[in-house]
Amino acid sequence: MHTHSNYPLVFNGDGLDRLALRRTDESWLTASVSDPATRFVPMAGEDNLLDAGGAPLLLDAQAAQSLQAITQCTVLLGKYRDHVCFALGLNRDASLPAGAVRSNLRPQFPVLEDDALALLGYARAMVYWHAHNRYCGKCGAQTRSRRAGHELYCTRCGHIIYPRVNPAVIMLVTHGERCLLGRQPEWAANRFSTLAGFVEPGENLEGALRREIHEETGIRVGRVRYLRSQPWPYPASLMLGFRAEAESTEIRCTDCELAEARWFSRADIAAGLQAGNLALSLPGSSSHALIREWFEEAPGFMLDAISSTR
Numbered sequence: 001m002h003t004h005s006n007y008p009l010v011f012n013g014d015g016l017d018r019l020a021l022r023r024t025d026e027s028w029l030t031a032s033v034s035d036p037a038t039r040f041v042p043m044a045g046e047d048n049l050l051d052a053g054g055a056p057l058l059l060d061a062q063a064a065q066s067l068q069a070i071t072q073c074t075v076l077l078g079k080y081r082d083h084v085c086f087a088l089g090l091n092r093d094a095s096l097p098a099g100a101v102r103s104n105l106r107p108q109f110p111v112l113e114d115d116a117l118a119l120l121g122y123a124r125a126m127v128y129w130h131a132h133n134r135y136c137g138k139c140g141a142q143t144r145s146r147r148a149g150h151e152l153y154c155t156r157c158g159h160i161i162y163p164r165v166n167p168a169v170i171m172l173v174t175h176g177e178r179c180l181l182g183r184q185p186e187w188a189a190n191r192f193s194t195l196a197g198f199v200e201p202g203e204n205l206e207g208a209l210r211r212e213i214h215e216e217t218g219i220r221v222g223r224v225r226y227l228r229s230q231p232w233p234y235p236a237s238l239m240l241g242f243r244a245e246a247e248s249t250e251i252r253c254t255d256c257e258l259a260e261a262r263w264f265s266r267a268d269i270a271a272g273l274q275a276g277n278l279a280l281s282l283p284g285s286s287s288h289a290l291i292r293e294w295f296e297e298a299p300g301f302m303l304d305a306i307s308s309t310r
């Protein structure tokens with residue numbers, strides 16, 4: 001699908017060949033896990049791991065073998081920079097290889113290359129999925145991994161569990177020359193973002209979007225337009241980005257999910273960023289891109305020209 005703009009979204013992983021057809025090729029898989037060119041992307045519990053130089057920690061087959069006793073799962077990720085890569089889910093309190101550092105991915109957005117973030121995000125999503133599906137939801141027996149870690153099956157009743165992604169809608173609501181941004185209670189007093197929420201069973205994307213906006217702000221929206229998506233591994237949400245046009249403007253925060261919601265003109269945003277009393281979400285996030293695309297549609301408004309957002 002054609003993307004709306006050039007603003008990069010992290011985790012989009014265009015550079016990764018997932019080698020999906022190899023997931024059932026047992027002889028290839030057996031050879032790959034001991035191939036010296038193969039790399040393993042370890043995680044300790046839910047923490048991604050970086051090497052001493054700040055790059056993704058990549059282990060060779062010998063190093064991965066030495067961690068076998070504390071390995072919970074192994075998942076084929078695909079080909080990354082000419083190396084076949086597997087995610088390696090290690091115990092949360094695993095003693096790490098020398099120089100390895102635990103890291104949340106958010107601080108790495110401005111630091112790591114897009115393909116490295118996509119690889120780490122994918123590893124995180126798959127290891128998280130394994131860790132949360134150790135037992136069958138139907139009969140409670142233990143599950144076991146197959147298809148190179150992309151399928152879990154119940155050892156008693158045969159129930160099969162696939163890695164699901166959770167659709168979530170994220171939207172910039174506009175009205176004339178203003179946009180609607182909200183602040184969550186746990187955020188800093190100056191941080192504002194687009195509205196977002198999970199899609200519920202029985203709901204389509206437009207319905208979820210209208211419901212979330214109305215629940216959080218009391219605003220009714222009319223026309224909505226899909227822009228693009230971002231796979232977000234916290235945990236496994238697919239963020240579907242929209243623009244929505246408001247048909248009302250009176251804000252009532254009723255469900256208490258937001259501490260505050262406000263209409264901002266482009267001039268309000270520029271002034272707030274310059275004065276330091278407004279902070280947006282990190283560059284690379286859907287929220288940032290949605291706001292930025294709208295902001296820069298008007299002549300004379302460029303986010304990069306405002307130094308505090310770099």
Ligand SMILES: [Zn+2]
Binds near residue numbers: 137138141157
């Ligand atoms: Zn079962």
